Amino acid sequence: AQSVTQPDIHITVSEGASLELRCNYSYGATPYLFWYVQSPGQGLQLLLKYFSGDTLVQGIKGFEAEFKRSQSSFNLRKPSVHWSDAAEYFCAGGNGGATNKLIFGTGTLLAVQP
Amino acid sequence: NAGVTQTPKFRVLKTGQSMTLLCAQDMNHEYMYWYRQDPGMGLRLIHYSVGEGTTAKGEVPDGYNVSRLKKQNFLLGLESAAPSQTSVYFCASSSGLHSQETQYFGPGTRLLVL
Numbered sequence: 001a002q003s004v005t006q007p008d009i010h011i012t013v014s015e016g017a018s019l020e021l022r023c024n025y026s027y028g029a030t031p032y033l034f035w036y037v038q039s040p041g042q043g044l045q046l047l048l049k050y051f052s053g054d055t056l057v058q059g060i061k062g063f064e065a066e067f068k069r070s071q072s073s074f075n076l077r078k079p080s081v082h083w084s085d086a087a088e089y090f091c092a093g094g095n096g097g098a099t100n101k102l103i104f105g106t107g108t109l110l111a112v113q114p
Numbered sequence: 115n116a117g118v119t120q121t122p123k124f125r126v127l128k129t130g131q132s133m134t135l136l137c138a139q140d141m142n143h144e145y146m147y148w149y150r151q152d153p154g155m156g157l158r159l160i161h162y163s164v165g166e167g168t169t170a171k172g173e174v175p176d177g178y179n180v181s182r183l184k185k186q187n188f189l190l191g192l193e194s195a196a197p198s199q200t201s202v203y204f205c206a207s208s209s210g211l212h213s214q215e216t217q218y219f220g221p222g223t224r225l226l227v228l
Contacts, residue, residue, distance in 0.1 A: 009154070034216070043118075043204060043219040090156060099164055100145055100208055100215055101172070104156040
């Protein structure tokens with residue numbers, strides 16, 4: 001069955017430190033992959049997406065993600081975290097088709113220490 | 115453009131009561147989706163629509179009904195609310211032009227069923 005897994009429920013980093021949030025997928029073919037961010041009490045905002053081409057994808061707010069087929073991963077990275085990055089991050093995957101349905105991971109809650 | 119809006123933002127129901135959640139989008143999107151978000155479970159698809167007058171079941175459709183009478187609106191109904199339906203409900207839309215289209219999310223509706 002298709003699935004998206006985020007192994008880390010909660011991560012705490014210091015402001016200015018680097019960040020990597022993990023995402024693993026299980027799909028028969030190469031999926032379309034997305035990272036969304038949810039600030040407290042808000043809806044989901046798209047950070048970046050991958051569907052073909054260059055495996056290193058740049059997004060908004062200084063985030064990037066790398067698609068690694070051999071590891072079935074699509075990890076999100078940021079070189080220097082800001083306090084405003086504290087939020088919940090969701091990885092999602094889709095296999096296209098006529099409905100464009102997505103499967104979401106369970107989310108990673110990021111806390112940023114001053 | 116308002117994007118995707120949801121009404122109401124917050125609601126408290128008693129068990130057995132009914133209610134309708136309204137989602138509206140002004141992006142002329144074909145596809146619309148209803149998700150529920152529960153702690154530790156990410157977002158799960160309830161129902162979706164690939165065009166005006168069409169609806170289909172998602173991952174967790176039981177206890178919900180939907181209607182898409184107008185292209186810009188997608189209604190989610192609870193005929194007899196249960197405490198298990200306490201959740202945050204998100205609506206999303208996408209253009210449907212490409213299989214890897216981004217889904218745009220509303221701000222959510224928090225529902226508490228007592």
